[in-house]
Amino acid sequence: MLQIPKDIYQVCSKLHEHSFQAYIVGGAIRDALMKKEPKDWDVTTDATPEQVKAIFPKSIPTGEKFGTIIVKSGNTFVDVTTMREDANYSDRRRPDSVKFTSNLFLDLQRRDFTINAIAYDPIKNQIIDIFQGTKDLKRKIIRTVGNSRDRFNEDALRMLRLVRFTATLNFKPHRSAVKAINPELIKNVANERIQDELNKLLVAENIIPALKLLYNSGLLARIIPELTAGAGINQGKNHQFDVLEHSFWTAQYVKPLLHLRLAALLHDVGKPITISHDETGIHFYKHEQVGAELSKKILKRLAYSRAIQEQVTLLVQEHMFQIHPHSTDKAIRRFIAKVGPEQAYDLIELRKADVMAMKHDPKSTWEYYQSMLARLDSIIMESHAFTVKELAITGSDLIRECQLKPGPLIGQILNQLLDQVLDEPKLNNYETLIAIAKKLVTD
Numbered sequence: 001m002l003q004i005p006k007d008i009y010q011v012c013s014k015l016h017e018h019s020f021q022a023y024i025v026g027g028a029i030r031d032a033l034m035k036k037e038p039k040d041w042d043v044t045t046d047a048t049p050e051q052v053k054a055i056f057p058k059s060i061p062t063g064e065k066f067g068t069i070i071v072k073s074g075n076t077f078v079d080v081t082t083m084r085e086d087a088n089y090s091d092r093r094r095p096d097s098v099k100f101t102s103n104l105f106l107d108l109q110r111r112d113f114t115i116n117a118i119a120y121d122p123i124k125n126q127i128i129d130i131f132q133g134t135k136d137l138k139r140k141i142i143r144t145v146g147n148s149r150d151r152f153n154e155d156a157l158r159m160l161r162l163v164r165f166t167a168t169l170n171f172k173p174h175r176s177a178v179k180a181i182n183p184e185l186i187k188n189v190a191n192e193r194i195q196d197e198l199n200k201l202l203v204a205e206n207i208i209p210a211l212k213l214l215y216n217s218g219l220l221a222r223i224i225p226e227l228t229a230g231a232g233i234n235q236g237k238n239h240q241f242d243v244l245e246h247s248f249w250t251a252q253y254v255k256p257l258l259h260l261r262l263a264a265l266l267h268d269v270g271k272p273i274t275i276s277h278d279e280t281g282i283h284f285y286k287h288e289q290v291g292a293e294l295s296k297k298i299l300k301r302l303a304y305s306r307a308i309q310e311q312v313t314l315l316v317q318e319h320m321f322q323i324h325p326h327s328t329d330k331a332i333r334r335f336i337a338k339v340g341p342e343q344a345y346d347l348i349e350l351r352k353a354d355v356m357a358m359k360h361d362p363k364s365t366w367e368y369y370q371s372m373l374a375r376l377d378s379i380i381m382e383s384h385a386f387t388v389k390e391l392a393i394t395g396s397d398l399i400r401e402c403q404l405k406p407g408p409l410i411g412q413i414l415n416q417l418l419d420q421v422l423d424e425p426k427l428n429n430y431e432t433l434i435a436i437a438k439k440l441v442t443d
């Protein structure tokens with residue numbers, strides 16, 4: 001017996017009362033069978049969207065054209081979708097038309113993977129598993145429903161879903177599915193949807209097998225060719241990996257937050273372009289700057305938000321920072337002022353992962369990381385001004401006390417004051433700053 005929350009059970013039971021079929025399907029059943037808490041619940045029924053709306057007056061029609069109604073049950077929102085068989089996919093993106101059916105087999109047959117094509121009737125406590133999805137769940141294998149090549153031809157997004165589930169479920173893709181990947185088809189998939197799958201992949205716990213599959217299948221070269229340009233690029237004696245694999249491992253070693261994983265994946269994307277050799281070895285001068293520009297371009301192309309673009313680009317741009325556990329307080333304060341406190345922590349996290357993905361000594365990397373965090377903590381606790389805004393005086397104080405006119409000079413003076421406060425945080429009080437400002441004006 002599967003544990004199904006009351007709110008979901010009630011939706012199914014209501015549909016049954018009205019003589020309709022109702023099954024929980026898709027990711028919800030897959031996760032429930034794996035004893036994981038499902039993110040969202042999908043119910044499939046032979047009731048038409050109109051009939052679903054009539055039974056559940058408090059419902060929200062969203063994907064009505066594709067047969068989905070969101071039903072509110074208790075405090076839970078449940079996607080109730082009318083069973084359908086997908087007709088032709090002439091554009092390889094969306095089915096040309098949606099054909100509703102009351103045949104569960106047809107609805108399960110259109111689904112991507114066997115582990116996603118299991119249905120469960122909670123009222124009858126019956127699992128319907130036509131494609132041996134439960135067996136694949138046990139064996140941790142992702143297998144397409146039907147012929148992989150055909151299924152990828154119908155909808156190229158499924159290739160990326162295959163790779164993504166490899167990471168999120170920690171499963172192995174079936175060999176025939178891997179062989180059927182045809183990277184060229186990816187041009188039929190919208191960048192937003194590629195981004196969506198990439199995001200789910202990147203925040204998974206164990207991403208190396210999925211990233212390698214993305215590369216080996218040829219998909220990554222279509223999605224981020226700037227990154228695959230790092231394959232085979234040797235980085236000298238401090239590195240055990242080429243640029244591409246080093247980037248994968250750096251992404252693996254940072255915390256699983258999207259902006260960090262993206263920054264880690266892209267941090268050395270400028271290396272293939274900037275490589276040079278001389279008698280002292282291999283160099284990648286200014287690769288962080290070139291990398292930041294490339295990252296912006298890549299993230300824009302993949303339709304990432306402005307916020308993500310800026311966050312990631314800054315981390316790539318600054319990842320070669322020179323602060324270390326023996327730097328002076330002054331130097332660390334300047335670093336925090338330059339990048340911002342949150343970004344300072346992110347950069348330390350990125351550096352830890354970057355070093356771990358070289359030829360590292362785990363103990364010294366860990367010590368470096370701990371002492372850098374401690375330095376940041378204590379400096380941020382003690383100092384309260386890293387920006388002009390955080391100074392103990394404002395522009396209008398300056399205008400009044402020093403009899404100045406509004407204009408660019410005010411900003412210049414504030415910046416000079418901040419400069420001094422970064423060197424000596426004690427100076428950040430009203431009287432002292434006014435006194436320094438008056439001296440600056442008269443000098």
Ligand code: ATP
Pocket residue numbers: 025026027028039040042110111112113116117155157158
């Ligand atoms: P997640 O845990 O990410 O929500 P999920 O399996 O629930 O995973 P959804 O995108 O929510 O994925 O889709 C719900 C179900 O719809 C899937 O389990 C699958 O049965 C079906 N499905 C989704 N996308 C496709 C697709 N591109 N082709 C075929 N079936 C699909």
Ligand code: MG
Pocket residue numbers: 026027028039040
């Ligand atoms: Mg889902």
